[in-house]
Amino acid sequence: MEKLTVPQGAFQLARYPQRKNDPLRAWDAADEYLLHHLYEENLLDARTSILILNDLFGALSIALTDYRPQLISDSYLSHQGTRANLIRNDLSTGQVRLLNSLQDPDVTFDVVLIKIPRSLAFLEDQLHRLRACLHPATRIIGASMVKGIHTSTLNLFERIFGSTHTSLARKKARLIFCQPTMETEPGTNPYPSRYTLEDTGDQIINHANVFSREKLDIGTRLLLEHLPGTPASNTIIDLGCGNGVVGLIAAARNPTAELIFIDESFMAVASAKANFQTVFEGHRKAQFHVTDNLNDLPTGSADLVLINPPFHQERGQGDQVALHMFRESKTVLKQRGELWIVANRHLGYHIQIDRLFGNCRTITGNRKFVILKAVKR
Numbered sequence: 162m163e164k165l166t167v168p169q170g171a172f173q174l175a176r177y178p179q180r181k182n183d184p185l186r187a188w189d190a191a192d193e194y195l196l197h198h199l200y201e202e203n204l205l206d207a208r209t210s211i212l213i214l215n216d217l218f219g220a221l222s223i224a225l226t227d228y229r230p231q232l233i234s235d236s237y238l239s240h241q242g243t244r245a246n247l248i249r250n251d252l253s254t255g256q257v258r259l260l261n262s263l264q265d266p267d268v269t270f271d272v273v274l275i276k277i278p279r280s281l282a283f284l285e286d287q288l289h290r291l292r293a294c295l296h297p298a299t300r301i302i303g304a305s306m307v308k309g310i311h312t313s314t315l316n317l318f319e320r321i322f323g324s325t326h327t328s329l330a331r332k333k334a335r336l337i338f339c340q341p342t343m344e345t346e347p348g349t350n351p352y353p354s355r356y357t358l359e360d361t362g363d364q365i366i367n368h369a370n371v372f373s374r375e376k377l378d379i380g381t382r383l384l385l386e387h388l389p390g391t392p393a394s395n396t397i398i399d400l401g402c403g404n405g406v407v408g409l410i411a412a413a414r415n416p417t418a419e420l421i422f423i424d425e426s427f428m429a430v431a432s433a434k435a436n437f438q439t440v441f442e443g444h445r446k447a448q449f450h451v452t453d454n455l456n457d458l459p460t461g462s463a464d465l466v467l468i469n470p471p472f473h474q475e476r477g478q479g480d481q482v483a484l485h486m487f488r489e490s491k492t493v494l495k496q497r498g499e500l501w502i503v504a505n506r507h508l509g510y511h512i513q514i515d516r517l518f519g520n521c522r523t524i525t526g527n528r529k530f531v532i533l534k535a536v537k538r
């Protein structure tokens with residue numbers, strides 16, 4: 162495990178879930194830049210109230226625990242990582258108040274620190290929500306690796322808060338400075354947004370940080386066209402459910418099945434729940450879990466697991482998450498239970514799935530995507 166050394170102290174930090182010999186650190190140069198800047202400019206005193214957005218595994222929150230910060234994140238993995246890192250450094254988990262991305266703090270803050278998320282839509286939603294948490298002297302500082310800051314990022318800050326400028330780059334990281342004025346007219350928050358699912362005419366609601374928020378993903382579309390409908394499907398899991406379209410269609414094709422929707426994004430699960438309840442008007446049974454993978458589910462309990470696995474992860478983990486999903490699916494499936502996935506053809510997942518299940522059939526495919534099926538024997 163690596164040690165983050167900053168003016169605020171030295172902290173042992175690990176990513177979550179923790180993996181042996183993980184080459185990736187639990188923080189980046191933008192975290193270090195931001196913490197050095199707060200110290201060098203003497204921006205904090207004992208009474209400063211701090212809100213932190215999108216802290217990946219708690220590096221910022223943990224270095225700033227003396228100020229009892231509040232942390233907002235859409236990621237269950239970030240919440241868990243922050244808790245584990247607090248404990249690792251003999252700090253109380255009560256020293257950081259963890260909120261999810263749909264919870265708005267009910268106070269104002271002197272300093273708001275924003276790790277810039279990958280999704281511009283999510284940043285837009287967060288900046289809109291933030292307006293209720295500001296007082297006239299609130300200082301906003303964004304931080305990101307240089308490649309994560311675009312003209313559109315700065316335009317968003319300007320439009321919602323007013324005058325914005327950036328720092329020089331340091332170790333390929335940059336800070337964004339914004340002194341908000343309430344004189345800007347940013348319009349209303351456009352999120353959650355909706356699109357119509359062509360085949361059924363259903364309106365699909367999408368919170369800002371949801372995968373393929375504007376339209377149905379083409380891989381997902383292929384999976385929907387081939388979803389199995391069998392009377393034996395009693396328990397169906399939509400793993401990495403996003404807005405829940407896969408589980409919705411699976412529920413329609415399997416009228417007696419119970420659906421379980423799982424995602425590590427709070428916004429994803431909230432969207433899936435809203436969509437399921439709208440379509441089935443409370444007449445269908447379903448479970449909704451914000452968690453890591455199939456962590457909370459009993460062994461040998463599911464008939465069918467459906468996955469459109471995450472690919473390029475914000476956490477830079479490549480295909481590790483997908484492979485972990487396949488392994489856990491095997492554990493959670495009943496004998497003769499089925500795993501169905503859609504994935505980019507070039508990823509070659511059939512090799513790993515075949516190794517794991519002892520079988521893997523290609524149901525269909527096009528130039529870009531394949532649908533693979535494996536049966537637990």
Ligand SMILES: C[S@@+](CC[C@H](N)C(=O)[O-])C[C@H]1O[C@@H](n2cnc3c(N)ncnc32)[C@H](O)[C@@H]1O
Pocket residue numbers: 372373378381400401402403404405406407423424425426429452453454455468469470471472482
């Ligand atoms: C490619 S998207 C698929 C979303 C949806 N099923 C669809 O087809 O539109 C992958 C999803 O996996 C979720 N995810 C990533 N890592 C996860 C994890 N460790 N546990 C649960 N869900 C995860 C992401 O938040 C994302 O919603």
